[in-house]
Structures are given as C-alpha cells and as structure tokens.
Amino acid sequence: xxxxxxxxxxxxxxxxxxxxxxxxxxxxxxxxxxxxxxxxxxxxxxxxxxxxxxxxxxxxxxxxxxxxxxxxxxxxxxxxxxxxxxxxxxxxxxxxxxxxxxxxxxxxxxxxxxxxxxxxxxxxxx
Numbered sequence: 001x002x003x004x005x006x007x008x009x010x011x012x013x014x015x016x017x018x019x020x021x022x023x024x025x026x027x028x029x030x031x032x033x034x035x036x037x038x039x040x041x042x043x044x045x046x047x048x049x050x051x052x053x054x055x056x057x058x059x060x061x062x063x064x065x066x067x068x069x070x071x072x073x074x075x076x077x078x079x080x081x082x083x084x085x086x087x088x089x090x091x092x093x094x095x096x097x098x099x100x101x102x103x104x105x106x107x108x109x110x111x112x113x114x115x116x117x118x119x120x121x122x123x124x125x126x
Contacts, residue, residue: 012058016107019054019067023047024101033105046074047100054107061109064088071095071102 018037023044024030034042036051043049053068064087071081081095081102090103 013055013066014058014061014109016054016056016065016109018108019051019065020105020108021049021051021067021069022103022105023049025099026101027099035108045100047080047097047102048072048074049102054104056107056109062106065104065107067104067107069102069104073097 018035021034021036023032023034025045032044034044034049036042036049038051038053041048041050048071050070051067052070054065055067056065057063066084066086068084069081070079073080080097083093085093085102085104087104087106095102
C-alpha cells in the first residue's frame with residue numbers, strides 16, 4: 001500500500017476563483033498571459049484552455065500556485081492535457097504538444113493575502 005505525502009497535505013491551500021497562465025507558440029515565438037476565472041475558456045492558436053481550479057498556499061500566496069486545466073487542440077477530439085500544473089515545477093506535469101506550451105504563473109488572491117509592499121516613510125523628518 002502506498003501513501004502519498006504530497007505538498008497539498010503538508011500545508012493548507014486556499015482556493016482561488018481565478019488564475020494567470022502563460023501561453024507560448026514555439027513556432028512563432030508569440031507569447032501571451034491569460035487570466036481566467038474558474039470554468040472560463042480561452043482560445044490561443046489552436047488550443048482552448050479551461051481553468052477548472054486554482055489554489056495557492058494559505059501562508060504564502062505568492063508561492064507555488066497549482067491549477068487544474070483542461071486543454072484541447074482544435075484537431076484532436078480528446079483533451080491534449082487534463083490535470084494539475086504546479087507553477088514552481090512546470091515540467092512535473094506539462095503539456096506535451098509539438099507547437100504550444102502552457103504553464104501556470106499564479107492564482108489570483110485577495111489584496112489582503114497579497115505580499116506587503118515595503119512601507120514608505122511619508123512625512124518622515126517633519
């Protein structure tokens with residue numbers, strides 16, 4: 001019997017309602033960043049990309065997003081990719097396509113969960 005002790009069990013994840021992906025056409029060099037809400041589908045080249053889920057570590061929203069994607073090619077009946085992609089390890093579960101590449105950049109998270117900007121010292125010295 002095999003027990004999985006993956007990162008999802010090791011730390012708490014927060015579900016997001018949107019995610020940001022990057023798309024690359026390896027033939028032309030064209031790239032685009034795509035922001036999708038859950039269930040939304042975008043068409044880039046011959047691919048249609050649907051975001052099924054996006055989650056990020058609750059204690060560090062800017063790190064290690066995970067997105068579940070369904071990617072279809074216009075010329076193929078079955079999805080060319082269906083599963084989880086991890087932002088920090090794109091090769092772990094990658095789209096295997098001769099022309100296109102898609103990877104996860106991050107999930108959208110509320111401003112309150114965003115990493116804080118360095119404090120400014122307005123009015124200092126007065």
